[in-house]
Amino acid sequence: MKIAIVILNWNGRNMLKRFLPILQSNLIADSVVFVADNASSDDSLQLLKSDFPDVRVIELDKNYGFADGYNKALQQIDAEYYLLLNSDVEVTSDWIEPMLWFMEANHDVAACQPKILSISDRHSFEYAGACGGFIDKYGYPYCRGRIFDTIEYDKGQYDNPMEIQWTTGACMLIRSSDYWAVGGLDGRFFAHSEEIDMCWRLRLMGRKLYCIPQSKVFHVGGGTLNKSNPRKTFLNFRNNLTMLYKNLPDKDLRHVMAVRWWLDYLAAFQMLILNRSWGDFKAVVKARRAFHKWKKQFLSERQEIQLRQESAPDVQVRSSYSILWQYYFHRKKEFSRLHPSVSKGTKQFPNVVLLPQIEALLNEGHTVTLQLRGYSMRPFLEDNRDKALLIKACHIAVGDAVLARLPQGGYVLHRIVKIKGDEITLLGDGNLVPEHCKRSDIIGFVVGFYRKGRSAIDKTNGIKWGLYSIIWMLLRPCRRYLLAFYRRVWLKMFKPI
Structure with missing residues (x-):
C-alpha cells in the first residue's frame, strides 16, 4: 500500500468516535487506516468493531507508550509511507495530497508535517508542532508559531514550505525506509521527545524534514496527559x-x-x-x-x-542561539522576530508546485532562472546559493547539464553521462548513483549558472565550464574519494568552491 495512516490509541474512545468519521471521509486512494491499541481499558476496541469495521486494528498486549507502541505496530504494516496521526486530530479536505506530492518530488526529504492549528481556537497555532519544529543550542524545542507558552495567531505568515529541524508526532508523514533506517522511535523514551530524537538522527544521515502548510489539521492537544502534569x-x-x-x-x-x-x-x-x-x-x-x-x-x-x-x-x-536568552532577555517571542526573512520577501515553494510551471514556461519558449536546491551538483554548485538559466531542450549531448523529469516522479538538474538511442543516463556531479530517463523527459537545457550571488553568468559553452566538465567527468572513477575529501576536509578548512 502507498500510505498507512496509523493512530496509536490508549483509552481514547471518545476521540476515536469524534474524529475517525472525519478522517475516513478525507482519505485518498491506496491509503489505509490502522488503529494500534495500547491495551486500552475502556471500550475503544468494541467501538472500532461496531462503528468502524473498515479500520484495521492492531491489538498490543500492553501499554508500550507512544514510542514503542508505534514501533511494534509499524513492524506489522507494509507500506511505502507511514502517516503517524494522533487520535485527537481533526483532518481537513485535501490534507494528505500536498505532503505526499512534496515527498514524491523531493526524494531527499525523509518526513514532513502539516500546519497544525488549535481546535479550540482555529485561528491559532497548536502547541505541539505548530508550523514546524526547531531546537536551540541547549536542547529546548520550539516551533514556527509557538515559542514556550507564546502561541501566535495564524495570519498566513508561515505559509511557505520550510525545512525544519523536527516534525511533530501528532501528524507526521515519513518514508517507511527512513523510519527503519534510523531504528524508529526510541522505545525507552515511552513518550515525549521521541520524535525530536528520531528527527535528529535522520538529519545526521543527511535526510531533510519539512513543514508543508498547504496541508492543515486541527489538534486538541493534551489528549493523553494534561499540560501541567x-x-x-x-x-x-x-x-x-x-x-x-x-x-x-x-x-x-x-x-x-x-x-x-x-x-x-x-x-x-x-x-x-x-x-x-x-x-x-x-x-x-x-x-x-x-x-x-x-x-x-x-x-x-x-x-x-x-x-x-x-x-x-x-x-x-540545532539552532546556534539560546531560545531562553532570545525569549526572556531580547523579548523575541515570535518566530518571525527570530528569523525576520521567514515572513517577508521571496517565498519558497515545493518542487512539486514550482517545476511543473517551469516546464510549461520552457515549452512556451521562455527562459527560466531556477534557484538550485540540494547538494547533488557539488562541488561546483551549492544548495540555495546558485541559480541555473534554462531554455527548452532541443539538441543534447553527453556532458550537458539538463533539467529532467524522472519516470518514478520528481525532477533533477543533473549532467548527461550517457546517451543510447532514446535512453538517457544522468548523474549529479556530487552523486555516485545515476538516474535513467527517456529523451522526451529532458525538459530544460542549462545555458549558464549564476554562482555565489554574482550577476555575471558562467556560460555552459564557455571555457571555464567546459574545462571543469571535462576534468570532472574524467575523474569519475575516483569521485567517491574526491567528494569525501571535499566534504570532510575542504569544507572544514575553506568555504565552498
Whole structure:
C-alpha cells in the first residue's frame, strides 16, 4: 500500500468516535487506516468493531507508550509511507495530497508535517508542532508559531514550505525506509521527545524534514496527559537530557550539560515558588536522577551517532542561539522576530508546485532562472546559493547539464553521462548513483549558472565550464574519494568552491 495512516490509541474512545468519521471521509486512494491499541481499558476496541469495521486494528498486549507502541505496530504494516496521526486530530479536505506530492518530488526529504492549528481556537497555532519544529543550542524545542507558552495567531505568515529541524508526532508523514533506517522511535523514551530524537538522527544521515502548510489539521492537544502534569514533566526532562546525551557532538556535550544543570534546577525552583507545584519540582529532580542512572544504556548508540556526525559535519541539527536568552532577555517571542526573512520577501515553494510551471514556461519558449536546491551538483554548485538559466531542450549531448523529469516522479538538474538511442543516463556531479530517463523527459537545457550571488553568468559553452566538465567527468572513477575529501576536509578548512 502507498500510505498507512496509523493512530496509536490508549483509552481514547471518545476521540476515536469524534474524529475517525472525519478522517475516513478525507482519505485518498491506496491509503489505509490502522488503529494500534495500547491495551486500552475502556471500550475503544468494541467501538472500532461496531462503528468502524473498515479500520484495521492492531491489538498490543500492553501499554508500550507512544514510542514503542508505534514501533511494534509499524513492524506489522507494509507500506511505502507511514502517516503517524494522533487520535485527537481533526483532518481537513485535501490534507494528505500536498505532503505526499512534496515527498514524491523531493526524494531527499525523509518526513514532513502539516500546519497544525488549535481546535479550540482555529485561528491559532497548536502547541505541539505548530508550523514546524526547531531546537536551540541547549536542547529546548520550539516551533514556527509557538515559542514556550507564546502561541501566535495564524495570519498566513508561515505559509511557505520550510525545512525544519523536527516534525511533530501528532501528524507526521515519513518514508517507511527512513523510519527503519534510523531504528524508529526510541522505545525507552515511552513518550515525549521521541520524535525530536528520531528527527535528529535522520538529519545526521543527511535526510531533510519539512513543514508543508498547504496541508492543515486541527489538534486538541493534551489528549493523553494534561499540560501541567508531573508525569509529563518527568518524561520531558528525562528524555530531553537523554536525547542530548545520545546525539550531541563530543565538542559540545560537556558545555551543554553543564548549562542544563543550572537551567533545569532554575526551572524546578520556578515551578515550586511561582507555580506552587511541588509535584513538578520533584519531577524535575527525579528526571535528572533517572537520566544519570540510565545514561550508560545509551553509550554504544552515542558512539555510533558520533561516527555519523563526522560524515555529516555541515548538517545544522540545532539552532546556534539560546531560545531562553532570545525569549526572556531580547523579548523575541515570535518566530518571525527570530528569523525576520521567514515572513517577508521571496517565498519558497515545493518542487512539486514550482517545476511543473517551469516546464510549461520552457515549452512556451521562455527562459527560466531556477534557484538550485540540494547538494547533488557539488562541488561546483551549492544548495540555495546558485541559480541555473534554462531554455527548452532541443539538441543534447553527453556532458550537458539538463533539467529532467524522472519516470518514478520528481525532477533533477543533473549532467548527461550517457546517451543510447532514446535512453538517457544522468548523474549529479556530487552523486555516485545515476538516474535513467527517456529523451522526451529532458525538459530544460542549462545555458549558464549564476554562482555565489554574482550577476555575471558562467556560460555552459564557455571555457571555464567546459574545462571543469571535462576534468570532472574524467575523474569519475575516483569521485567517491574526491567528494569525501571535499566534504570532510575542504569544507572544514575553506568555504565552498
